[in-house]
Amino acid sequence: MSSASKEQLRALFPHTEEGHIYLNHAAISPLSSDIRQALQVYNEDRSSGTIENFETWMETVDETRNLIANFIHIDSPERITFMGNTSDAISAVAEGLSWKEGDEIILNSMEFPSNVQPYRILERFGVKLVYLKPDAQGRITPEQIDKAITTKTRLVSISAVQYLNGFRADLKSIGKICRRRNVLFVVDGIQALGAVDIDVTACNIDALATGGHKWLMAPMGIGFLYISEVMEKQLLPSKTGWLSVEVPWDLRNFNQPWLPVSKHLETGTLNIAGIIGLNRALKNFVAIGMKEVESNIKGLIDDAITILKSHSKATIITPVDASDRAGIVSFSVNGMDSPDDFVKSLIDKKITISAREGFIRISPHYYNTSEEIKTVLDRVLES
16 A cells, blocks of 8 residues: 555544554454544434434445445345344354254364354254364364364354464365365354455355454444355244344234344344444445455564564464465563563553463554554564
8 A cells, every 4th residue: 555545544543643553453443533423423313313213224224234245245135134243143053053963063172262152052952063173383274174074064163264373264165165065164254354355155155254343343233144045045043033024014913924034133123323333344445445455464464474583582373374364463472471461561552452362462454554563563572
């Protein structure tokens, strides 16, 4: 990106004008000034304007559904269901499938619990969870998954990008294997969407689950679930509400047919404020272009790894190969007694990064700069 365009991007985020270096987008992202303005308009309308503006809200809902569909490269926005978070979205899949004793689900030992607990509860039905272990480079390879699939395997679920070491899965290869082996393929996309492009069709993904508050830079409490035609045919109504039927305003007709599962999961009042924020965030990505976003993040991660590799105190756990990583770099620092305490000590210095399981984790986004990467890592490594 040119320096002029980078200045324009940074202008979207007021914290940069305060000298605050924020490299923690794998946890939660700052809201841009235009999202803040859109939410202010909504709140003012709710408090002192029309108060009830249902038709306009539904137009925004439909527009946002279309934006998401384009973002993940599908032609059918009706396959997008708004959800509160990643756990809700994955739970909708786990709870909506019909399981039998002996069915197997392939996971891995690196996963964030959002991609484990919704499946673990299925053990009460006799479902077996198979945990793959990462290889020496911290990866789960397509070959490992192919080898682990048996005649009892029903589903493979994996994070597109792992929360701790930042490993980026080869979704296209895994998807081909799952389709060939007639196994459902579920992806936790929260550490990838907004940092890297995901084409759910090209990757044969049957369900893509995400919250919006990390790399998508949207408000908390809003996310979505994509369901493929293959998945939809196997899901049964599980979580339902008054909007889950064909004619919800026929209020006295209780025994109506259910809507298709991709629609009936929106059981009642939607998080309109969250959808408004997600709408504006997605428009920012469209305006910038995901190729530009990916390129800028990749450059920043390359800078970080170059600095860390040259320093004897740092041990990187993120895969070094560019094809195996996205926007996260995690590392340990020799001699650092408490990464948690160190990270807290940076707050007064207007630096925000993460400590996770004894490691330092940085996660820059498209508006960050190489200078910020160097400033933060110099401070970390001199500790």
